[in-house]
Amino acid sequence: MSDLHDRHRAVTPDWLALYYEDPIEITHGEGRHVWDADGRRYLDFFGGILTTMTAHALPEVTKAVTEQAGRIIHSSTLYLNRPMVELAERVAQLSGIPDARVFFTTSGTEANDTALLLATTYRRANTVLAMRNSYHGRSFSAVGITGNRGWSPTSLSPLQTLYVHGGVRTRGPFADLSDAEFIAACVEDLRDLLGHTRPPAALIAEPVQGVGGFTSPPDGLYAAFRDVLQEHGILWISDEVQTGWGRTGDHFWGWQAHASSGPPDIVTFAKGIGNGTSIGGVVARAEIMNCLDANSISTFGGTQLTMAAGLANLNYLVEHDLQGNARRVGGLLIERLRAVAAQLPGVREVRGRGLMIGVELTRPGTDQADPQAATAVLEAARRDGLLIGKGGGHNTSALRIAPPLSLTVAEAEEGAAILEGALRAAY
Incomplete structure (x- = not known):
């Protein structure tokens, strides 16, 4: 070796x-x-x-990939694509977001990039709220909203990022508080922060911080944040790249532990849905997804091969x-x-x-x-x-x-x- x-x-x-x-x-x-x-x-x-x-070498996924590869592997999003539409229909239905639209990418990084593009365009603002200890990918914009020093190699960014308390329950200034007091303190900190800045475009947050060491706030924190965000018209982006598809056991999506105020405005996903094939994506309300006024495609996002794998994998996950x-x-x-x-x-x-x-x-x-x-x-x-x-x-x-x-x-x-x-x- x-x-x-x-x-x-x-x-x-x-x-x-x-x-x-x-x-x-x-x-x-x-x-x-x-x-x-x-x-x-x-x-x-x-x-x-x-x-x-x-599972590794899951027969249902292997069969779907093999059969699809024997027909066509790729054509881009410039042509109708049945596997992409079928998987998008499933994701939209499972997302909990009303009138949902789905855009496929090749990774979680690219999915979060797309979510940031949508949120900043929709809100006409380039300020983003993010959580301390967070990780959202390795691209220039994703690094700019990553609150984990070990994974953020530069302070340069196209975005102004403001970091919020709450992603780590057992460290930081509120660690000794009860869950209810912890949530109240984080909400008060958010309110104070918003009083000192122009309204940001969005809050992006992982329900369970992945690279950050699988840390999470008490259930209900993001619902409490959502109430404050809605007062200012700020969007909530839930980064489900690691928490989606039932991994947390209690819920299909991580955001559902904070669900009293309804689903997020935007959900990003990747990783597990492809079972090793390169799938990422964004799901959002139609008015947000459709806010772009320029052309856009994804050459490899939604390619027939990965969509076939994702659809077979998702079906297996749900059926079993x-x-x-x-x-x-x-x-x-x-x-x-x-x-x-x-x-x-x-x-x-x-x-x-x-x-x-x-x-x-x-x-x-x-x-x-x-x-x-x-x-x-x-x-x-x-x-x-x-x-x-x-x-x-x-x-x-x-x-x-x-x-x-x-x-x-x-x-x-x-x-x-x-x-x-x-x-x-x-x-």
């Missing part, structure tokens, strides 16, 4: 990160497992950064109630990990819902992040046959656990046992 690693470093940017001291090449997968080039099998608890939503499985199996996994954490001084918090679980590590006896321990746990888990991720806004000290939603109870127990061993070795 060292030869491929050397070739990788010779032709790719230094900032293109690889996991593991000895990086692995994943050659194939099946179900919840993948294999590397040496034939080693791993239980996959990260799914290609939450993209493999149902993988949202319910995420709730049941994810609940068991969280409780298992919390029982382990209670015995280890370096585990600050096990958080999350469904199959979107974060384990935050700190130096024992302190509240300081422990990125070295996070790296050590990642390596130890890999040696014992488990792939996980890491993230967090405090020096990347949170482990990220997000297996395919078809995870079985036995696989959850296996993964928890490996992770327990890795954590005990670190602490």
Whole structure:
């Protein structure tokens, strides 16, 4: 593998990160497992950064892709496209947004770019509200609204971004408050902020912050924010790139934990819907989606091949109630990990819902992040046959656990046992 690693470093940017001291090449997968080039099998608890939503090599998706590839792979959005229309119909219906329109892109970054274009054009404003510790993609505009220093390489931006409290429940100035007091304090902070600036175009927020370490506010925060936003005509964009499609178990969309004021004005999505194929998208009310007065297309967004994959994947997810499985199996996994954490001084918090679980590590006896321990746990888990991720806004000290939603109870127990061993070795 060292030869491929050397070739990788010779032709790719230094900032293109690889996991593991000895990086692995994943050659194939099946179900919840993948294999590397040496034939080693791993239980996959990260799914290609939450993209493999149902299962590796899911027969229904493989069949749909193969059959579509035998007909036509791509024609662009300049021609009628039956798979794109069929998937758009499903997404519009599932979105909860009235009179919804859907635009497909190739990634979550591009989806968020599109949402920002729509919101700033519709509102005739270039100021955007975003959450501290947030991540919305790697493009120039998405970096400009990302509130996580580790993923924001420049302060230059076409947008003026104002950052709001609330995305992280257990850190920051309001951490010691009750949930109700926390929400009230964040709302008051938002009101105060809006009193000092011209009305922004939109608030963009992840219901559960992904790269930020799977942190989230108390349920209802964004509904309370929405009431304030509506007083000023400000749009609410819910970034569902990681939280959509039932991953959180309790809800199909992350925003539904904050649903008392109805759906967001704009929802962005990507990752899991394609089960590894490149699909992103935006769904919004027709008046917002149609506000652009210039031509626009997407060359590769909505291509027949990815749309066929997405439609087959979504059908499988709904028909097999993988949202319910995420709730049941994810609940068991969280409780298992919390029982382990209670015995280890370096585990600050096990958080999350469904199959979107974060384990935050700190130096024992302190509240300081422990990125070295996070790296050590990642390596130890890999040696014992488990792939996980890491993230967090405090020096990347949170482990990220997000297996395919078809995870079985036995696989959850296996993964928890490996992770327990890795954590005990670190602490």
